Amino acid sequence: MFDTPGIAEAMQSYVLETAPVLALRLDANQRVTAANAQARQILRSGAVGRPLAEQIVDFTHSFELSALINQGSTAVHRLTLSTASGMPETLCFRFFPLPDGTLALGSLDLKEQQQLRDEVLGLNRELNDLSRLLHQANAELRELNQVKNRFIGMAAHDLRKPVGVIMTYSEFVLDEAGDRLDDEQRGFLRTSLAAAVGMKRLIDNFLDVSVIESGQLRVERSRTDVGQIVEGVLPLVRLLAARKKIELHTEAGDDNRPLLVDVAKLQQVLGNLLGNAIEHSKPGQRVWLTAHRDDAELVFSVRDQGPGIAPEDQTKLFAPFARAGTRKTAGERSVGLGLAIARLVVAAHGGRLWVESVPGLGSTFFVSLPIAPGGDHA
Amino acid sequence: MSQVFSSEDVYRRYLDGLLSNNRQQCRECFEQWLAADAELGTLYENLVQRSLYEVGDLWERGRISVATEHLATAINESLLNLTYPRLFAQARIGKTAVIASTANEYHQLGAKMVADIFELHGWRGYFLGANTPLRDLLDLIREKGPDAVALSLTVYFNLDSLLQTAVAIRSEFPTVPILVGGQAFRWGGRDRVEGLPEVRCLASLSDLEAWLKDERNHV
Numbered sequence: 001m002f003d004t005p006g007i008a009e010a011m012q013s014y015v016l017e018t019a020p021v022l023a024l025r026l027d028a029n030q031r032v033t034a035a036n037a038q039a040r041q042i043l044r045s046g047a048v049g050r051p052l053a054e055q056i057v058d059f060t061h062s063f064e065l066s067a068l069i070n071q072g073s074t075a076v077h078r079l080t081l082s083t084a085s086g087m088p089e090t091l092c093f094r095f096f097p098l099p100d101g102t103l104a105l106g107s108l109d110l111k112e113q114q115q116l117r118d119e120v121l122g123l124n125r126e127l128n129d130l131s132r133l134l135h136q137a138n139a140e141l142r143e144l145n146q147v148k149n150r151f152i153g154m155a156a157h158d159l160r161k162p163v164g165v166i167m168t169y170s171e172f173v174l175d176e177a178g179d180r181l182d183d184e185q186r187g188f189l190r191t192s193l194a195a196a197v198g199m200k201r202l203i204d205n206f207l208d209v210s211v212i213e214s215g216q217l218r219v220e221r222s223r224t225d226v227g228q229i230v231e232g233v234l235p236l237v238r239l240l241a242a243r244k245k246i247e248l249h250t251e252a253g254d255d256n257r258p259l260l261v262d263v264a265k266l267q268q269v270l271g272n273l274l275g276n277a278i279e280h281s282k283p284g285q286r287v288w289l290t291a292h293r294d295d296a297e298l299v300f301s302v303r304d305q306g307p308g309i310a311p312e313d314q315t316k317l318f319a320p321f322a323r324a325g326t327r328k329t330a331g332e333r334s335v336g337l338g339l340a341i342a343r344l345v346v347a348a349h350g351g352r353l354w355v356e357s358v359p360g361l362g363s364t365f366f367v368s369l370p371i372a373p374g375g376d377h378a
Numbered sequence: 379m380s381q382v383f384s385s386e387d388v389y390r391r392y393l394d395g396l397l398s399n400n401r402q403q404c405r406e407c408f409e410q411w412l413a414a415d416a417e418l419g420t421l422y423e424n425l426v427q428r429s430l431y432e433v434g435d436l437w438e439r440g441r442i443s444v445a446t447e448h449l450a451t452a453i454n455e456s457l458l459n460l461t462y463p464r465l466f467a468q469a470r471i472g473k474t475a476v477i478a479s480t481a482n483e484y485h486q487l488g489a490k491m492v493a494d495i496f497e498l499h500g501w502r503g504y505f506l507g508a509n510t511p512l513r514d515l516l517d518l519i520r521e522k523g524p525d526a527v528a529l530s531l532t533v534y535f536n537l538d539s540l541l542q543t544a545v546a547i548r549s550e551f552p553t554v555p556i557l558v559g560g561q562a563f564r565w566g567g568r569d570r571v572e573g574l575p576e577v578r579c580l581a582s583l584s585d586l587e588a589w590l591k592d593e594r595n596h597v
Contacts, residue, residue: 117445124452125486129507131459132490136502139466 022106030065044084057088069095069102153210156203166196205337212344219262219348226255226291236271245283252291269342273302273365280306300367308359318343383414393429396450408457418498423583426454455487471500473525478506478515480543482536488560489530499590526555531562
């Protein structure tokens with residue numbers, strides 16, 4: 001069938017110029033003396049003239065090309081070649097003896113290539129499907145988070161009023177009728193009042209979280225200065241410090257250059273940091289509030305002499321409901337929202353909040369607010 | 379002077395990238411379209427669907443290899459990821475759809491694009507991948523209780539499988555609308571699926587968009 005004149009020439013031409021087959025002629029020393037078009041394209045430059053064995057990737061260090069050639073032309077050998085692309089390529093070779101050397105013919109395993117392609121495409125599909133699921137799940141979680149925020153916001157809003165009533169009437173009874181009560185009854189009322197104050201703080205935190213997370217936090221800037229901010233924040237914590245016999249120091253009160261910030265929210269942040277510092281300190285220890293301003297930024301810092309925070313706790317300190325491994329010294333309660341809220345408020349000002357702490361040597365929290373080129377926009 | 383966006387030019391460059399396996403060129407075109415065109419629906423129809431159909435035609439006419447056709451599909455599918463941050467951020471209307479390719483149907487991109495068009499119109503579009511076993515599909519329908527089920531068919535010879543799926547869904551869920559569509563219906567079969575109660579055949583993504591708008595008006 002294939003002995004018709006012209007067929008051999010056609011096949012030879014096809015193999016040499018077009019076919020996806022590597023054809024290499026080797027001399028008696030297995031040096032490549034000629035290569036077809038496909039081989040010249042795939043093999044590294046300079047392949048012709050070099051021994052074929054040097055172009056074969058071999059990790060066994062016992063590779064013997066002669067042994068394969070001597071097995072004759074019916075044996076198929078899977079060999080991996082270094083290629084011009086830098087990627088090794090595995091081909092199935094057969095070696096045909098010639099009077100003065102060997103003809104090596106190699107081809108790709110098509111079945112293996114097809115399997116590989118199908119696997120890669122299948123993996124790509126799976127990856128894309130998972131990516132879609134991930135985006136969809138994220139969208140659903142965002143929706144659920146919004147529902148949660150609305151729920152917390154509504155619940156906190158509705159709870160705030162009755163708690164306020166409990167506080168007002170407890171204070172009223174203690175003020176107006178305290179002298180007609182015995183010690184035990186006054187103790188009950190004070191406990192109720194303290195519990196209501198704690199509950200109000202918790203509710204306020206929940207409201208803050210729901211407002212911030214729903215993207216409704218508004219920074220209402222007004223003109224002020226560092227001195228006014230510090231003056232406003234100290235009364236919030238002075239009583240707490242006095243009760244725990246903590247010395248409160250400020251190195252910030254004399255800077256009256258103008259600033260444009262949300263005073264109430266910044267005081268809330270500093271009050272929270274000072275409150276934490278006091279609650280983590282022992283009687284007789286000191287807490288410092290300092291402010292430093294240059295042309296680019298205003299940095300407040302709150303330093304304590306408390307137990308410090310372990311490095312592994314420092315990274316998670318600002319996440320909602322996170323609690324450091326350290327304990328407050330008088331067993332004060334916390335749900336772990338204060339720092340999360342503080343960081344979001346500072347971020348809304350375009351600033352940063354971070355901590356530096358060494359266990360056993362206390363902690364310092366920093367609030368950095370950028371100063372606009374105009375000078376007063378923090 | 380800013381360059382004027384020409385959807386035809388970008389489409390031609392995108393197609394050229396698909397046919398030469400140039401993923402980077404395709405990505406640039408896709409991003410250019412995303413940046414220029416506010417409507418994701420037109421991107422799906424005029425860039426992705428159009429290129430898929432043209433690549434399919436070229437393969438059928440023997441102008442490109444099956445490997446190139448597969449790679450073009452893979453590039454298109456992976457680039458859809460770029461739309462997801464916008465797609466899934468659409469306001470929800472409280473409706474869900476389950477979308478699947480039927481058993482033996484290994485082409486899934488059409489079904490995925492249908493699921494995405496549902497998302498674009500505020501539905502949740504739950505997508506099951508290629509060759510979905512009927513049992514898995516019925517399980518998901520039970521779990522999600524969808525307002526519509528959409529079945530995609532690319533290969534005409536799988537029409538019987540799609541019909542069996544539609545009948546099985548209809549027998550367990552008598553009222554849920556079933557939508558069918560896909561490239562396979564270019565060869566016919568529309569009358570066979572529309573013979574079933576509450577089954578609609580939608581020829582293109584724009585037909586699906588029209589159906590979704592119509593549904594919204596009926597809410």
